[in-house]
Amino acid sequence: MSSQRISRPVCILGLGLIGGSLLRDLVAAGETAYGYNRSPDAVEEAKKEGFDVTSSLSDVLSRAQGDDALVVVATPMGAVGAMLDAIAEFAPDCGFTDVVSVKGAVLEAVRERGMAERYVGSHPMAGTAESGWAASHEGLFRGAAWVIGFDLACGDAGSGAAGAGTAAGAGASGAGAGAAAGASGAGAAEVPASWVELWKDVATLAGVVHAEVVPARVGVHDAAVARISHMPHVLAEALAVVGDQGGALAHSLAAGSFRDATRVAGSEPALVRAMCETNAAAVVDVLDEVIELLNEARESLSRPEPDIAELADAGHSARIRFKAREASGARGGESVSPVPVSSRPVLRVRPGEGEWVQVLIQAESLGARVEVF
Amino acid sequence: MSSQRISRPVCILGLGLIGGSLLRDLVAAGETAYGYNRSPDAVEEAKKEGFDVTSSLSDVLSRAQGDDALVVVATPMGAVGAMLDAIAEFAPDCGFTDVVSVKGAVLEAVRERGMAERYVGSHPMAGTAESGWAASHEGLFRGAAWVIGFDLACGDAGSGAAGAGTAAGAGASGAGAGAAAGASGAGAAEVPASWVELWKDVATLAGVVHAEVVPARVGVHDAAVARISHMPHVLAEALAVVGDQGGALAHSLAAGSFRDATRVAGSEPALVRAMCETNAAAVVDVLDEVIELLNEARESLSRPEPDIAELADAGHSARIRFKAREASGARGGESVSPVPVSSRPVLRVRPGEGEWVQVLIQAESLGARVEVF
Numbered sequence: 001m002s003s004q005r006i007s008r009p010v011c012i013l014g015l016g017l018i019g020g021s022l023l024r025d026l027v028a029a030g031e032t033a034y035g036y037n038r039s040p041d042a043v044e045e046a047k048k049e050g051f052d053v054t055s056s057l058s059d060v061l062s063r064a065q066g067d068d069a070l071v072v073v074a075t076p077m078g079a080v081g082a083m084l085d086a087i088a089e090f091a092p093d094c095g096f097t098d099v100v101s102v103k104g105a106v107l108e109a110v111r112e113r114g115m116a117e118r119y120v121g122s123h124p125m126a127g128t129a130e131s132g133w134a135a136s137h138e139g140l141f142r143g144a145a146w147v148i149g150f151d152l153a154c155g156d157a158g159s160g161a162a163g164a165g166t167a168a169g170a171g172a173s174g175a176g177a178g179a180a181a182g183a184s185g186a187g188a189a190e191v192p193a194s195w196v197e198l199w200k201d202v203a204t205l206a207g208v209v210h211a212e213v214v215p216a217r218v219g220v221h222d223a224a225v226a227r228i229s230h231m232p233h234v235l236a237e238a239l240a241v242v243g244d245q246g247g248a249l250a251h252s253l254a255a256g257s258f259r260d261a262t263r264v265a266g267s268e269p270a271l272v273r274a275m276c277e278t279n280a281a282a283v284v285d286v287l288d289e290v291i292e293l294l295n296e297a298r299e300s301l302s303r304p305e306p307d308i309a310e311l312a313d314a315g316h317s318a319r320i321r322f323k324a325r326e327a328s329g330a331r332g333g334e335s336v337s338p339v340p341v342s343s344r345p346v347l348r349v350r351p352g353e354g355e356w357v358q359v360l361i362q363a364e365s366l367g368a369r370v371e372v373f
Numbered sequence: 374m375s376s377q378r379i380s381r382p383v384c385i386l387g388l389g390l391i392g393g394s395l396l397r398d399l400v401a402a403g404e405t406a407y408g409y410n411r412s413p414d415a416v417e418e419a420k421k422e423g424f425d426v427t428s429s430l431s432d433v434l435s436r437a438q439g440d441d442a443l444v445v446v447a448t449p450m451g452a453v454g455a456m457l458d459a460i461a462e463f464a465p466d467c468g469f470t471d472v473v474s475v476k477g478a479v480l481e482a483v484r485e486r487g488m489a490e491r492y493v494g495s496h497p498m499a500g501t502a503e504s505g506w507a508a509s510h511e512g513l514f515r516g517a518a519w520v521i522g523f524d525l526a527c528g529d530a531g532s533g534a535a536g537a538g539t540a541a542g543a544g545a546s547g548a549g550a551g552a553a554a555g556a557s558g559a560g561a562a563e564v565p566a567s568w569v570e571l572w573k574d575v576a577t578l579a580g581v582v583h584a585e586v587v588p589a590r591v592g593v594h595d596a597a598v599a600r601i602s603h604m605p606h607v608l609a610e611a612l613a614v615v616g617d618q619g620g621a622l623a624h625s626l627a628a629g630s631f632r633d634a635t636r637v638a639g640s641e642p643a644l645v646r647a648m649c650e651t652n653a654a655a656v657v658d659v660l661d662e663v664i665e666l667l668n669e670a671r672e673s674l675s676r677p678e679p680d681i682a683e684l685a686d687a688g689h690s691a692r693i694r695f696k697a698r699e700a701s702g703a704r705g706g707e708s709v710s711p712v713p714v715s716s717r718p719v720l721r722v723r724p725g726e727g728e729w730v731q732v733l734i735q736a737e738s739l740g741a742r743v744e745v746f
Contacts, residue, residue, distance in 0.1 A: 125628045145626050214625055221626075227619040228627040232634040234681070235608050237688025238666045242659050244691035246600040251698045252587055252717055252740025253518050253594075254601040255498045259699075260633045261605040265692035269685035280679030286615050287671045291664060293611045298660045306653030308607070312642035315610025318617035319638035325624045326632075344625055367625025 020136025
């Protein structure tokens with residue numbers, strides 16, 4: 001499945017944990033890949049290791065334009081606008097993707113610049129706490145989900161993400177129903193053949209680094225990551241604070257459950273802000289669900305016969321379902337099998353042909369990976 | 374520090390994870406220890422391994438009465454009342470402790486039976502997710518905090534835990550201030566010399582199994598564990614539920630942060646209920662703090678310029694303080710040093726002499742371990 005080759009060179013903008021690890025994996029797999037980083041120090045380090053990198057953004061993009069490279073925007077959200085402007089100026093014909101952890105805000109920036117027809121958004125679900133070239137390493141993406149968007153092919157270019165916040169909110173409240181509505185809608189829209197080729201190359205890139213392609217549209221993605229990526233950070237911060245308010249004794253008595261549950265509160269606050277603030281509407285929707293659950297637990301624990309059975313049972317059942325889906329898969333880093341077996345269902349798709357968009361929508365609702373053939 | 378010997382045999386009631394592991398460690402250390410378990414199967418298994426155990430409660434307690442053993446109640450909270458009644462009937466002169474994870478409810482049950490003068494409550498901060506004799510093993514308590522109460526010596530027998538719920542609540546809201554008030558109060562109350570000997574033996578028992586004695590009174594303990602033990606469970610349940618509500622896609626995209634943060638939702642709901650429902654007032658107090666933090670975050674994320682800086686910064690700072698206190702210590706199971714160095718400050722105390730109760734109160738406020746000399 002990863003024996004396919006990317007049809008063009010890859011130009012990576014930003015060599016932090018994600019971009020740097022991607023460069024390492026691509027080069028190790030024999031692909032042509034080069035990169036840019038703003039910090040000359042990181043560039044110097046990467047050069048010492050033999051990588052083809054520069055700290056000149058115009059140079060790297062002019063080169064990308066010259067060899068029709070696939071450009072990967074791998075900077076934090078705050079720098080995405082500037083990267084898009086540079087791509088428009090120096091690589092006006094290149095297709096590009098991004099690996100930012102929210103997709104609505106990026107798509108909005110892309111549409112504002114009229115670049116949607118040469119853009120396929122993506123998000124590898126790997127790595128958050130460490131950052132920078134120094135943290136990058138081969139194998140980061142193995143077994144991870146690599147989300148790839150396909151909003152353009154659904155013909156909702158004007159309605160899917162009118163505003164990043166609103167779009168994410170709509171996605172959050174209709175993650176299930178919305179997918180069904182999309183599936184029964186107009187189906188595939190007319191898209192340029194070049195966009196289909198771009199989609200295939202982004203999927204192939206994910207396969208080359210041993211990630212698993214999980215298709216998801218912007219709103220659906222942002223709603224899902226609010227639940228399983230952003231909310232763990234928010235709750236870890238809150239737990240760390242109330243633990244700290246117990247003073248030295250509480251910290252002295254804290255054992256594994258507190259340590260594990262507050263681990264991601266060790267992430268840089270700027271990273272947590274970037275995730276939650278650019279996906280605010282979806283995070284607020286999930287926060288409302290959490291607050292309602294906690295208010296109910298508070299109420300039932302305040303009765304003359306304190307009771308937390310409902311939340312304890314529901315949480316346990318939910319965790320069992322999560323583990324069952326994860327079981328025997330390549331995820332979790334716990335498998336020692338030399339040939340990892342994915343726990344995700346798989347659907348096969350031939351981009352641009354037949355009912356391929358319906359297959360992507362089906363995969364989205366199943367959390368399935370797709371194999372391109 | 375663990376070269377001291379317990380001055381009497383140890384009789385353990387309940388051979389689950391905690392009781393069973395305690396029996397293993399004590400026997401391995403050359404102490405005289407025997408036990409009781411309700412389930413004949415577990416007794417059979419333990420016998421096969423050469424342990425001195427029985428499924429007759431009256432037999433084991435008659436033996437304890439005969440050799441003046443230290444009785445350890447190591448059953449779940451629901452069985453504590455029956456154990457106390459049995460001790461009153463068959464071992465009316467034995468001193469006893471317990472290892473239940475909440476202390477207000479146990480102390481209340483002890484006081485109702487007029488047994489406070491031969492009781493020293495304790496709580497080893499080790500192990501929650503697994504259970505039963507099969508899960509027990511040597512070394513469970515190494516480096517863990519072993520909380521030991523001393524309410525009787527503070528002369529607050531009538532006021533400290535009038536009702537388990539209320540007492541815990543009072544402790545929760547005054548964990549810091551309460552300690553100071555206690556310290557400046559009447560100081561040590563007159564306690565029987567036998568109680569001081571009992572306290573020493575419980576502390577020695579903790580040292581024999583390589584735990585660290587952290588003194589804390591009932592209300593202060595229950596407020597602290599609500600923060601760092603019970604709240605991680607409540608939040609893990611809530612997070613598991615909202616993740617599950619994202620369906621297959623959300624589970625498919627979930628990575629390390631969600632997996633770690635929901636781990637303890639895998640605990641048996643009955644265990645979570647036992648913890649939270651018997652410590653309900655303290656848990657409700659901390660829940661109120663969490664809900665307030667989340668409501669504030671929700672409000673600031675809903676602004677035109679979404680903002681979660683306050684919670685992100687506070688959570689990160691709190692986590693850094695926790696890690697700093699934990700750093701270089703024997704805790705966390707990460708040290709590979711053959712001679713673990715504790716990260717807890719240490720105070721030395723000679724039970725029953727001088728200002729020993731003031732030293733315990735000081736240790737409580739510092740989360741310090743005490744060494745008995």
